[in-house]
Amino acid sequence: MVTSTEGGIVSTINSVAMEHSLIVERLSVSFKSGAGDVHAVNDVSLRVTPGKTLGIVGESGSGKSVTVRAVMGLLGHSATVTGSACLDGEELVGMPEDQLRRRRGIKMAMVFQDPMSSLNPTMRIGSQVAEAVRQHRKVGRREAWSEAVALLRSVRVPDPERRARDYPHQLSGGMRQRVMIAMALSARPSVLFADEPTTALDVTTQAQILTLLDDLKQRYGMGVVLITHDLGIAARHTDDLAVMYAGRVVESAPTKTLIGAIRMPYTQALMDAIPRIDAPSHSPLASIEGSPPDPSKPILGCAFAPRCPRVGDRCTTTPLLAEGEPGHRWACWYPLGVDA
Amino acid sequence: MILRTVTRRLLHAIPVLLGVSVLTFMLLNLLPGNAALAILGPGASPKQIQIVDRQDGLTQPLWDRYWHWLTQALQGNLGSSLLSHESVASLIGHAVPVTLEVILVAQVVALIFAVIFALFAVVIRNPWVDRLLSLVSFGGISAPPFLFGILLILIVSVDLNWLPATGWIPLTQSFTGNLRTVILPAATLGVGEFALHTRILRGDMLEQMREDYVITARAKGLPRRRIVFVHVLRNSLFVLITVVGVNIGKLISGAVIVEVLFALPGVGNLLINSITQRDVTVVQGIVVFVAVAFVVINLGVDLLYSALDPRIRRATSDG
Numbered sequence: 271m272v273t274s275t276e277g278g279i280v281s282t283i284n285s286v287a288m289e290h291s292l293i294v295e296r297l298s299v300s301f302k303s304g305a306g307d308v309h310a311v312n313d314v315s316l317r318v319t320p321g322k323t324l325g326i327v328g329e330s331g332s333g334k335s336v337t338v339r340a341v342m343g344l345l346g347h348s349a350t351v352t353g354s355a356c357l358d359g360e361e362l363v364g365m366p367e368d369q370l371r372r373r374r375g376i377k378m379a380m381v382f383q384d385p386m387s388s389l390n391p392t393m394r395i396g397s398q399v400a401e402a403v404r405q406h407r408k409v410g411r412r413e414a415w416s417e418a419v420a421l422l423r424s425v426r427v428p429d430p431e432r433r434a435r436d437y438p439h440q441l442s443g444g445m446r447q448r449v450m451i452a453m454a455l456s457a458r459p460s461v462l463f464a465d466e467p468t469t470a471l472d473v474t475t476q477a478q479i480l481t482l483l484d485d486l487k488q489r490y491g492m493g494v495v496l497i498t499h500d501l502g503i504a505a506r507h508t509d510d511l512a513v514m515y516a517g518r519v520v521e522s523a524p525t526k527t528l529i530g531a532i533r534m535p536y537t538q539a540l541m542d543a544i545p546r547i548d549a550p551s552h553s554p555l556a557s558i559e560g561s562p563p564d565p566s567k568p569i570l571g572c573a574f575a576p577r578c579p580r581v582g583d584r585c586t587t588t589p590l591l592a593e594g595e596p597g598h599r600w601a602c603w604y605p606l607g608v609d610a
Numbered sequence: 611m612i613l614r615t616v617t618r619r620l621l622h623a624i625p626v627l628l629g630v631s632v633l634t635f636m637l638l639n640l641l642p643g644n645a646a647l648a649i650l651g652p653g654a655s656p657k658q659i660q661i662v663d664r665q666d667g668l669t670q671p672l673w674d675r676y677w678h679w680l681t682q683a684l685q686g687n688l689g690s691s692l693l694s695h696e697s698v699a700s701l702i703g704h705a706v707p708v709t710l711e712v713i714l715v716a717q718v719v720a721l722i723f724a725v726i727f728a729l730f731a732v733v734i735r736n737p738w739v740d741r742l743l744s745l746v747s748f749g750g751i752s753a754p755p756f757l758f759g760i761l762l763i764l765i766v767s768v769d770l771n772w773l774p775a776t777g778w779i780p781l782t783q784s785f786t787g788n789l790r791t792v793i794l795p796a797a798t799l800g801v802g803e804f805a806l807h808t809r810i811l812r813g814d815m816l817e818q819m820r821e822d823y824v825i826t827a828r829a830k831g832l833p834r835r836r837i838v839f840v841h842v843l844r845n846s847l848f849v850l851i852t853v854v855g856v857n858i859g860k861l862i863s864g865a866v867i868v869e870v871l872f873a874l875p876g877v878g879n880l881l882i883n884s885i886t887q888r889d890v891t892v893v894q895g896i897v898v899f900v901a902v903a904f905v906v907i908n909l910g911v912d913l914l915y916s917a918l919d920p921r922i923r924r925a926t927s928d929g
């Protein structure tokens with residue numbers, strides 16, 4: 271593609287920068303606490319491509335939220351973040367809070383799990399969206415308000431002029447989540463983090479919100495990071511997948527590849543735990559037997575070993591995430607479907 | 611809808627008010643000495659006392675007297691003073707503006723300062739500021755108000771001679787004169803309120819800072835100051851309003867002490883004087899008046915709260 275060596279380097283750098291809007295490299299997060307440090311995230315590497323969705327899947331406590339909050343700089347003072355997170359060519363780890371703040375909402379935005387508690391209960395939703403608009407552009411109040419109404423319309427809130435004057439409790443869960451999305455979109459961020467955006471919603475609404483996210487991603491060409499513990503949702507709505515367990519990525523690949531050939535026993539266990547479509551919407555989640563390890567204690571060997579049906583002799587040493595097949599990485603000594 | 615809430619609350623207040631009036635009636639009857647003694651002086655003979663008592667209707671059985679008082683009170687007639695024969699209603703009417711002004715000034719100024727101090731502590735986030743503030747509020751909450759009042763009198767009035775230690779100039783007479791007489795009483799009454807409000811507001815704001823909607827606001831890129839001033843303060847003020855409502859009783863009893871201390875012609879002083887002189891009709895009138903005022907103010911605070919908070923607004927309009 272390129273002839274001269276010099277040009278080659280430049281074009282390689284450019285193509286990397288073009289290809290990925292966010293590159294997370296060996297990100298680790300630990301929290302200071304009385305009883306030893308909590309190592310919530312260890313050596314996590316992720317790549318987000320514009321116009322595509324990266325899914326992060328894992329059980330509760332596997333470090334999904336902490337990872338994306340670390341990238342956004344939303345963790346408190348008790349968190350120590352190391353490694354790198356490069357957004358549109360800018361290093362975010364270690365960036366002073368004031369500069370980081372100016373990138374929040376504009377370059378990266380976030381939608382949370384519970385849209386009721388994530389909206390200010392005493393403020394009209396239109397004002398909350400308009401506030402985001404005004405934060406990023408110098409516009410007057412009335413212009414910001416009509417912009418907010420337009421944003422609400424773009425996320426398909428019916429009758430947005432009237433709805434904008436409502437308070438959060440006057441809306442349904444799905445509508446509230448649309449409001450959160452409208453707010454996050456106000457400055458057209460390059461990356462949108464959606465942290466379990468549909469966990470609090472019923473199945474029909476879930477599908478609507480996820481489809482909306484798919485549309486918006488395509489329309490604006492933004493990269494989406496979709497966090498979920500439902501591998502079924504991830505299979506349908508993501509392009510790439512990273513499976514997390516005990517603060518680490520244990521398997522990653524393009525979604526099709528991964529779902530077609532699951533290697534890691536933990537991923538398989540998640541697959542088996544997918545809630546059935548025909549089950550009542552609020553039936554308890556099928557879950558994996560046993561519980562994840564305590565992140566405040568050191569882990570020897572594979573963290574999944576106590577719960578793993580394939581556990582063997584080598585599992586007492588930690589398996590590292592490595593490319594086992596082209597584009598498909600896993601961290602397991604005895605991967606499924608591969609003859610050792 | 612609001613009308614229904616108001617009616618319900620007022621209906622609930624009726625047994626309370628009846629209870630208060632019966633209780634004061636009985637307690638006043640148990641007090642040694644009577645008004646006749648106060649009028650005639652210590653040298654009065656039992657015969658003379660009985661004559662005056664009969665004029666006042668005090669020789670009738672307790673229950674008859676209560677019934678007579680109640681039927682009159684329900685028609686708006688609280689009787690007249692046993693001593694000055696002035697009507698109780700007009701005695702209270704003259705005293706109320708003084709008490710009301712002291713309470714209002716104390717409450718408003720305490721609230722303003724509490725908001726400023728709590729905001730400062732939350733925005734600054736300095737452990738020394740926090741420590742100082744909690745020391746001040748601890749002192750303000752636990753020290754009896756009259757202690758602070760006496761200190762103020764000693765320093766500001768006696769030592770520095772800046773403000774009068776006692777007396778009252780009504781607002782209708784002179785604005786500056788009124789201001790000079792209201793400052794010390796209001797400060798004495800307000801310091802405890804200020805301390806309490808500061809502590810509650812600061813605590814609630816720090817709690818609100820951990821709410822999800824604050825993370826959303828941060829994720830939007832809002833600066834911390836805007837989050838504190840626009841989102842958190844606003845939501846914490848709702849909590850503060852309820853605390854103000856709950857604390858009205860304390861404020862009224864504090865006003866009695868302050869009025870005596872600064873010799874203000876308010877309801878509190880009138881009450882204390884009437885008790886010492888066994889002017890039972892006046893005492894009875896004041897107690898019932900204060901009880902009614904308490905109910906009405908509390909109701910007012912609740913209505914204000916539900917008018918301001920959109921969550922409650924919904925709740926009352928729904929059911």
Ligand SMILES: Nc1ncnc2c1ncn2[C@@H]1O[C@H](COP(=O)(O)OP(=O)(O)OP(=O)(O)O)[C@@H](O)[C@H]1O
Nearest residue numbers: 301308310329330331332333334335336337499565
């Ligand atoms: N502020 C904190 N201080 C200490 N430990 C924390 C803190 N925040 C998170 N953790 C710990 O980090 C680990 C990962 O938490 P995280 O919220 O990222 O999990 P998650 O994968 O998002 O789970 P969920 O599906 O429940 O949202 C947990 O063990 C949690 O207890």
Ligand code: SF4
Nearest residue numbers: 572575578585602603
């Ligand atoms: S390394 Fe061993 S224990 Fe860990 S997932 Fe693979 S087989 Fe199971």
Ligand SMILES: [Mg+2]
Nearest residue numbers: 334335336465
């Ligand atoms: Mg989470």
